[in-house]
Amino acid sequence: MLRYSIKGVEDVFLIGTLTGMRPAEIFHMLVSWVDFRQNKIFVQASLCPHCRGGKWVPKTGHYRGIDIAPDLLPILRRLARKKADTARVSRISCTKERP
Numbered sequence: 001m002l003r004y005s006i007k008g009v010e011d012v013f014l015i016g017t018l019t020g021m022r023p024a025e026i027f028h029m030l031v032s033w034v035d036f037r038q039n040k041i042f043v044q045a046s047l048c049p050h051c052r053g054g055k056w057v058p059k060t061g062h063y064r065g066i067d068i069a070p071d072l073l074p075i076l077r078r079l080a081r082k083k084a085d086t087a088r089v090s091r092i093s094c095t096k097e098r099p
């Protein structure tokens with residue numbers, strides 16, 4: 001159990017370092033955001049039971065594409081493996097956010 005949570009933190013840290021994504025973006029990241037063909041992550045709104053109104057919306061308010069660095073590719077492939085498009089990538093979920 002502990003091993004899993006440490007691994008989850010490590011993944012979030014690595015994704016943050018390699019993409020410049022904000023923690024909130026990573027916590028809300030869905031498998032469907034990752035486009036392995038275009039090699040990009042598309043940050044977009046996602047449903048979230050912890051966020052106000054049941055929905056998380058990116059701060060910038062619009063869709064943005066982030067290039068996937070070569071070092072990040074195996075991590076994302078591992079995290080996305082055997083998951084539905086609507087599943088979250090990160091094991092760490094959003095805690096209540098400030099309005």
Ligand SMILES: [Zn+2]
Pocket residue numbers: 028048049050051056094095097
């Ligand atoms: Zn949320």
